[in-house]
Amino acid sequence: MKRSIWFALFWALFLGVMSVRAAELPPMNDAEKERIRLIVKEAIREYAANLNDKQGRDGGAKAIVQGILNGNRNFVRTHGPSYFKPFLDRQSPRATVVTCSDSRIQDQALDASPDGDLFMVRNIGNQIATAEGSVEFGVRHLQTPLLLVVGHVACDAIKAASGDYSQESAPIRRELDMIQIPKGDPGLGSVKLNVNHQVRDAMNKFEKEVLSGRLTVVGAVYDFKNEMKLGQGRLNLINVNGETDPAQIAKLDLMREDASHKTAVRALPRYRSAVRKAPAKAAASEEEPAQTGKKAASH
Numbered sequence: 001m002k003r004s005i006w007f008a009l010f011w012a013l014f015l016g017v018m019s020v021r022a023a024e025l026p027p028m029n030d031a032e033k034e035r036i037r038l039i040v041k042e043a044i045r046e047y048a049a050n051l052n053d054k055q056g057r058d059g060g061a062k063a064i065v066q067g068i069l070n071g072n073r074n075f076v077r078t079h080g081p082s083y084f085k086p087f088l089d090r091q092s093p094r095a096t097v098v099t100c101s102d103s104r105i106q107d108q109a110l111d112a113s114p115d116g117d118l119f120m121v122r123n124i125g126n127q128i129a130t131a132e133g134s135v136e137f138g139v140r141h142l143q144t145p146l147l148l149v150v151g152h153v154a155c156d157a158i159k160a161a162s163g164d165y166s167q168e169s170a171p172i173r174r175e176l177d178m179i180q181i182p183k184g185d186p187g188l189g190s191v192k193l194n195v196n197h198q199v200r201d202a203m204n205k206f207e208k209e210v211l212s213g214r215l216t217v218v219g220a221v222y223d224f225k226n227e228m229k230l231g232q233g234r235l236n237l238i239n240v241n242g243e244t245d246p247a248q249i250a251k252l253d254l255m256r257e258d259a260s261h262k263t264a265v266r267a268l269p270r271y272r273s274a275v276r277k278a279p280a281k282a283a284a285s286e287e288e289p290a291q292t293g294k295k296a297a298s299h
């Protein structure tokens with residue numbers, strides 16, 4: 001409160017002096033105007049920086065920044081040079097991971113030491129299309145053998161996309177528009193459907209890499225509420241290179257403990273037609289890749 005009074009007095013005085021001077025002096029040249037503009041800009045910047053002390057929730061931004069700095073100090077204290085050594089000069093992550101920005105989904109749930117290991121791409125609704133460049137960077141430049149799409153239960157983006165979001169801002173509407181789910185189902189069914197669509201889009205985009213066996217695309221649902229009754233906090237795989245039948249997924253070499261990423265993609269030629277036929281953006285049936293896979297599997 002005190003600060004704002006001083007700020008108001010400063011401005012009253014400043015404007016008063018300026019108006020008296022304006023009456024007495026000839027008009028300012030451009031250099032003088034620019035100097036005044038910079039002084040005013042700096043005063044406003046200082047004022048705004050101080051304002052942050054009292055804004056926001058949980059004690060304001062100051063308390064949050066202090067909390068983050070404390071957390072980082074602990075991290076520095078407990079991680080010596082040997083921790084950073086393996087990835088000082090270059091990164092070679094094992095997986096490109098596309099997940100939702102939701103704060104309840106963090107990479108520690110997938111990997112105890114994700115540093116240098118997971119190339120993380122995050123956005124609302126774990127989408128390929130709204131982060132295409134980042135996903136491509138992971139798959140093609142960093143050459144990760146795995147592209148993992150992680151959806152999650154109780155997803156606010158899915159909830160929003162399944163309802164009326166016409167009142168949202170244009171940037172948010174643009175991202176929600178890309179989520180192809182039916183209206184009226186904000187739950188697990190739509191979460192899975194969206195993950196399957198993302199896998200399909202990824203397989204279309206990286207068809208060459210997938211069919212050559214260099215890339216495996218996996219879709220999963222992170223279940224921090226145990227909605228799927230398979231364990232709270234569990235990552236449940238629901239789609240492997242277009243295969244969505246749990247029984248078929250369970251049989252894949254990929255799911256065996258001694259498997260390497262290369263073994264799972266041996267089954268890929270059966271999905272070749274599914275990849276080519278799947279429309280890139282249309283809301284296709286969730287079952288389409290699975291049916292193709294089942295038919296092929298019976299051969």
Ligand SMILES: [Zn+2]
Pocket residue numbers: 100101102124125126152154155156157158
């Ligand atoms: Zn989400």
